[in-house]
Amino acid sequence: MFEKIKHGLTGSIFDNEMECNVNLNDTRGVDIRIDKLNKYFGEKHVLQDIDLEIKAGETFSIIGPSGTGKSVLLKHVVKLETPDSGEIYIDGNPIFNRIKNNSIRDYRYSMVFQSSALFNSLTVGENVGLWLREKRICKEVRIRQIITEKLEKVGLQDTENLRTSELSGGMKKRVAIARSLAMNPDLILYDEPTAELDPVTTDELANTILKLKETTKNTTVIVTHDLNFALYISDRIAMMHGGKIIEVGSPAQIKKSENPIVKGFIYTTTKGIRGD
Numbered sequence: 001m002f003e004k005i006k007h008g009l010t011g012s013i014f015d016n017e018m019e020c021n022v023n024l025n026d027t028r029g030v031d032i033r034i035d036k037l038n039k040y041f042g043e044k045h046v047l048q049d050i051d052l053e054i055k056a057g058e059t060f061s062i063i064g065p066s067g068t069g070k071s072v073l074l075k076h077v078v079k080l081e082t083p084d085s086g087e088i089y090i091d092g093n094p095i096f097n098r099i100k101n102n103s104i105r106d107y108r109y110s111m112v113f114q115s116s117a118l119f120n121s122l123t124v125g126e127n128v129g130l131w132l133r134e135k136r137i138c139k140e141v142r143i144r145q146i147i148t149e150k151l152e153k154v155g156l157q158d159t160e161n162l163r164t165s166e167l168s169g170g171m172k173k174r175v176a177i178a179r180s181l182a183m184n185p186d187l188i189l190y191d192e193p194t195a196e197l198d199p200v201t202t203d204e205l206a207n208t209i210l211k212l213k214e215t216t217k218n219t220t221v222i223v224t225h226d227l228n229f230a231l232y233i234s235d236r237i238a239m240m241h242g243g244k245i246i247e248v249g250s251p252a253q254i255k256k257s258e259n260p261i262v263k264g265f266i267y268t269t270t271k272g273i274r275g276d
């Protein structure tokens with residue numbers, strides 16, 4: 001019945017003027033189980049037997065130095081990449097070898113890209129309402145309400161008519177988050193959300209994400225090399241190194257890890273030196 005579409009969704013019938021053809025209030029967290037995932041690019045073994053469980057409703061960060069496979073792993077979760085072997089289960093259902101079963105409750109997901117991926121030719125409001133309009137999810141009057149609500153949620157009220165080219169990097173990031181929230185996703189993924197942001201804007205973004213979690217039940221997965229950001233906002237953290245998961249734990253457990261690579265990453269990050 002429900003078919004998942006990349007960054008979008010479909011549903012059935014409009015009920016009335018204010019309703020949407022999908023129940024956007026029906027948000028939940030999904031659990032994710034990554035099972036022995038392997039990915040090669042040519043000779044390069046980028047993901048090596050990745051096993052990972054992310055619980056429904058968690059804010060989960062994947063940290064690690066540049067080039068260790070974090071973004072590639074995230075892309076598998078939204079099927080932008082296909083594994084050479086292994087599987088990812090969302091709420092127990094395989095996403096690559098999907099079983100045709102109409103009783104499976106589908107889920108909505110959205111991804112906030114490192115670049116924010118906004119359309120500069122559109123206004124802030126048009127960017128936020130893009131998917132809802134394109135997929136004809138709701139009547140126009142409801143879409144306008146959703147745009148206002150979501151911009152308020154990220155602290156950007158009264159910016160609807162601005163051009164995205166007029167915004168700072170931090171504001172663009174928050175517009176990208178508002179756009180992701182428009183469909184009330186069950187799963188939201190962030191790829192390097194703090195890239196190119198200064199420390200103050202990074203702090204603001206962290207607080208925006210934390211505040212959003214107070215009112216939404218969704219599962220949040222974040223890929224970042226920003227250790228402090230991950231420690232501040234995450235329920236749990238996994239550290240990747242050389243295509244493998246080498247440590248998983250709460251921020252407190254990660255800080256106390258005896259794993260020499262984790263210790264090295266914490267040491268170099270704290271000193272502001274890029275780890276490898």
Ligand SMILES: Nc1ncnc2c1ncn2[C@@H]1O[C@H](COP(=O)(O)OP(=O)(O)OP(=O)(O)O)[C@@H](O)[C@H]1O
Nearest residue numbers: 041046064065066067068069070071072073192225
């Ligand atoms: N489409 C692709 N084709 C070939 N190689 C790729 C592709 N995508 C990623 N890679 C390679 O896979 C490795 C892991 O890349 P990935 O982007 O996941 O790293 P990362 O840990 O997210 O680091 P960064 O934050 O620098 O992007 C890198 O060596 C990268 O060059």
